[in-house]
Amino acid sequence: MTATLSKTFHFPVQIYYEDTDFSGVVYHPNFLKYFERAREHVIGANVLNQLWQHQQLGFAVYRTDMLCHDGVEFADIIDVRTQFYFESKYRTVWKQEIWRPNASKPAVTATIEMVCMNKKRQLAPMPIDLINTLQQQA
Amino acid sequence: MTATLSKTFHFPVQIYYEDTDFSGVVYHPNFLKYFERAREHVIGANVLNQLWQHQQLGFAVYRTDMLCHDGVEFADIIDVRTQFYFESKYRTVWKQEIWRPNASKPAVTATIEMVCMNKKRQLAPMPIDLINTLQQQA
Amino acid sequence: MTATLSKTFHFPVQIYYEDTDFSGVVYHPNFLKYFERAREHVIGANVLNQLWQHQQLGFAVYRTDMLCHDGVEFADIIDVRTQFYFESKYRTVWKQEIWRPNASKPAVTATIEMVCMNKKRQLAPMPIDLINTLQQQA
Amino acid sequence: MTATLSKTFHFPVQIYYEDTDFSGVVYHPNFLKYFERAREHVIGANVLNQLWQHQQLGFAVYRTDMLCHDGVEFADIIDVRTQFYFESKYRTVWKQEIWRPNASKPAVTATIEMVCMNKKRQLAPMPIDLINTLQQQA
Numbered sequence A, B, C, D: 001m002t003a004t005l006s007k008t009f010h011f012p013v014q015i016y017y018e019d020t021d022f023s024g025v026v027y028h029p030n031f032l033k034y035f036e037r038a039r040e041h042v043i044g045a046n047v048l049n050q051l052w053q054h055q056q057l058g059f060a061v062y063r064t065d066m067l068c069h070d071g072v073e074f075a076d077i078i079d080v081r082t083q084f085y086f087e088s089k090y091r092t093v094w095k096q097e098i099w100r101p102n103a104s105k106p107a108v109t110a111t112i113e114m115v116c117m118n119k120k121r122q123l124a125p126m127p128i129d130l131i132n133t134l135q136q137q138a
Helices: A029-043 A045-055 A128-137 B029-043 B045-055 B128-137 C029-043 C045-055 C128-137 D029-043 D045-055 D128-137
Strands: A009-014 A057-068 A077-086 A091-099 A108-118 B009-014 B057-068 B077-086 B091-099 B108-118 C009-014 C057-068 C077-086 C091-099 C108-118 D009-014 D057-068 D077-086 D091-099 D108-118
Touching (some): A029 A045, A029 A108, A077 A128, B009 B029, B029 B057, B029 B091, B029 B128, B029 C029, C009 C029, C029 C091, C029 C128, C077 C128
Antiparallel strands (some): A057 A108, A057 D057, B077 B091, C077 C091, D057 D108
């Protein structure tokens, strides 16, 4: 298990009515949704589903530190950029960014820590298979 | 079990940033959220929680027919008005409305049907206790 | 302007954590979000944005009549099927369905009416250009 | 303008279906919504609305640093505790916590920075009136 940063994964998100608020830009908690969708694509929604159904394990967000540099607007197709590393067998750390089209710097940046937990919400080690799969595609 | 309409229950909802979209008014799917919150207050969130945890029973929305007559704005405190009746021991029907402050007619009106289901999503009769409780406060 | 139903448009939506509730399936108001996303893809998010910014026109949902036949689950990739017709120069009607993978019938069906409005929320006729564009791709 | 922490404001939030996900607890981005609702109650939704409509000023979230210590469940009525201070005439910092009923420590803690902006999303000083009003109730 290496603590080095993975490659950068790219995930596009289109901004719909539901994402904005009356100030005209994306409502800030929604950025955490896009980051989660992007992480689910890195890990695999089916992998997460199997993990939960068959091994009673899931990932819980422990910490999110997010900086909003720029507003994101309706009809934008943003690029969610994701890198991650293993901090321990219990914990992964994700460096994520949101880029608007043709931007020269990210609109939003975040560091997000996730821990592996069982259904009683007790800390649990990630299964070796999952770690291996994630390391291979990293 | 009577099929007559209950009294009208009132439930206030304040409209926050999260409720609006960039057009400046409440994003229409959110009205279904307010209707559900109001129903949960009629039935009791704890009652619903006990029903799910101990009897593996829940209410699923089967049909929603909603008319949006007027926009609802940020900082409004709306009055969600709710009446219901039992259509059968499996099914309740809810007549719900959203009123803006000082309005002479509702901004949104809806008819919502809910069915009682077990965790396998099979139709199940509502427990007698629940029916009695609901009828008493109706 | 013809009142005949358009062809069927297909739009895939992946179900994420954010879409579900503790009962284990998609929270029903979210279906209205998926229907709206699909409509935005038929009309074009950029077209909608231009319409709003330059002509002060938008579409408001006037009525939604939705039937939920079946639960939709985490990690599903659903197919949102959309047909529409013009009821008048002010109003479009949308027949929309949600299909789970390999399903033999839709999980959710809906009829949704949208009206064209200006920023003061007064009824306004759809621009001819928009009607023509929609009719051509229909 | 003092940089000292305000008193603690309390704001109750009931957890509904819409707040949870299929893992059984509150979906983490929703905590940012509750924090925002609580801030809107400290500042006043009508004050925010006037500021936006008449002075073209609003508050944008610049940074959120959130720690999720414990899951929050359906039917919980949480206590959102809020303190704030002025860092400058452009910026306020908010210390916010979520407490479950009868808990001995907070379930979620966060530090949130907000900046005052005009409608072009340029940094703008908070109006003196607003600063005075906030300081008086602090």
